[in-house]
Amino acid sequence: MRRVDTEPEQTREAPLPPLPPLDLLARLTNTPPPPETPTRTLVRRIRIWTPVLLLLAVVFIGAQALRPLPDPALGAARTLYVLPGSFEIPWPDHGQGAVRIPGSGEIAVFGEQKPVPTASVAKIMTAYVILKEHPLKKGEEGPRITVDAKAVEEGKAKHESRIEGLTAGATFSQQDMLKMLMIPSGNNAARLLARWDGGGDSTAAFVAKMNAAAEELGMDDTTYTDPSGLDPKTVSTAVDQLKLAEAVMKSDVFRAIVAMPNATIKGLPEPLYNNNDSMLLAGLSIKGIKTGSSTPAGGTLVWAAYKTVGSRTPLILGSMMGQRVDGPDPNATKSLELVKSNSEKVVAAVRSGLRSVTVVSEGEVVGHLDNGFGRRTPVIAAKDLTVIGVPGQKLRAVLTGPGGALPRAAKAGTEIGTLTVGSGPQAPSVPVTVHGQVAEPTFTDRLSRLG
Incomplete structure (x- = not known):
C-alpha cells in the first residue's frame, strides 16, 4: 500500500527588503537605532547636498570666468x-520754406511741408544727375553734346522758358549746356541733356535716375516726372530741396555756374541772363541757386548765400515754395518777383543773426x-x-x-x-x-x- 504524506506543504515567503545600515547594525549588536531627530535629519541633508552645491559652484565660477565680456x-x-537767445525769421504769410547751414543743420522750417509743384527748381536735380553720371572737374568743359531737332523745335515754344537760336547738328560742351540749363532756365536744354544721358529719344530713363537720386538723398516727399519742372506733377518740399542743394553745392563746377549773373556762349546769338540776377547783385553774398515759376507752382526759389563769421565763411542754404500774388498773374511772373523779394528778407535776417558760439x-x-x-x-x-x-x-x-x-x-x-x-x-x-x-x-x- 502506498504511503500518503499528510504533512502540510510548506510555502515560500518573499525575501524581506534590506534594512537600513543603522537598523541592521542595531539588530546585529542587539542595539536599537537612535531615534530620528531634526539634528540627525539636518546632518544627513548637509552630507548629501554639500557635494552637489560645491559642484554647482565650480560650474558657475567656470562659466562666469569663460563667459565673453560685455563691450564697453x-x-x-x-x-x-x-544756442542761447532767440531769433525770428521774417517768413511770408503763406507757402513753405526752410533754411539750413551744412554742418550746423536746420535753422528754421516754415509752413506745412507737403509736396507742391517745383517749376524750374526741378532743374537742380537735372544738373545733379548729369554731374553725377558725367563728372566734371573745375575748369573742364566736358564732352560735346549735339543739338537735335527736338531741342530746336522746343526752342520756339512761346509759353515756356527755353534757349532760342539753336540749330540742329550744332555742338556745345557739357559745361555750356549746364549754363543754358541753370542760368536762363532752358527747358529744351533740360530735355536735351536728359536724352543725351539716356542715349535715346526719350527722357524716361533720365527721370528714373532723378527719382533714384532723390531716394538716395532722403527726399521722401519728392517725385520727378520730367527734367525741366514744367510738368505740375513734379513735386517736392522746401526741406527736401535743401537736401539736394547741400549735395549739389559740393560740385565746384555747379557752384561756379549758378553764381553767374550772365554768360556768353559761343554759338548762341544772345548772352544768357540769370533769372536770379537781382539777388545775385543784391549785396547779400547770394551765389545761386535756382528760381522757378509757373501757374501751378507760383514762385519757387532755392538760394545759397555766404557770411563770414570769425575765421569761417559758412554756406547758408534756403528754399521757399508756393509764393503767389493776389489777382491775375500770367505765367506767374509777379509770383517770381514775390518769392525773390521774400527770400531776400530771409537771407538778410539770417546773415545778421549768425553767431559763432x-x-x-x-x-x-x-x-x-x-x-x-x-x-x-x-x-x-x-x-x-x-x-x-x-x-x-x-x-x-x-x-x-x-x-x-x-x-x-x-x-x-x-x-x-x-x-x-x-x-x-x-x-x-x-x-x-x-x-x-x-x-x-x-x-x-x-x-x-x-x-
Missing part, C-alpha cells in the same frame, strides 16, 4: 545743444565710458567746440567711438572718441578723452555679472 560703451551727457569748453564732461559692468569713467572734451548758428537754434550732439572696439583699460587722458555737434559731414567735432584711469574688469566683476 560710450554714453553722451547731452544729445541736444540749444562755443557750445563745449575744453575739459568739460561730455559723457562717460561704461566698462560693461556698470563702472563709468567720465569723458571730457580735449578742446573747445565752436559752432555757427543763430540764437535759439537746436543742434544735435553725437558721441562716437574711435571706429574700432573701445578699450577695456586706458590711462587718464587717452583719446576715446569724438563729440560732434550738428549734422552732416561738415559738422564740427572735437576729440574726447577719459578723465581718470580705466581699469580692466576684475575677477569679482566677472563673478558678480548676472545680466
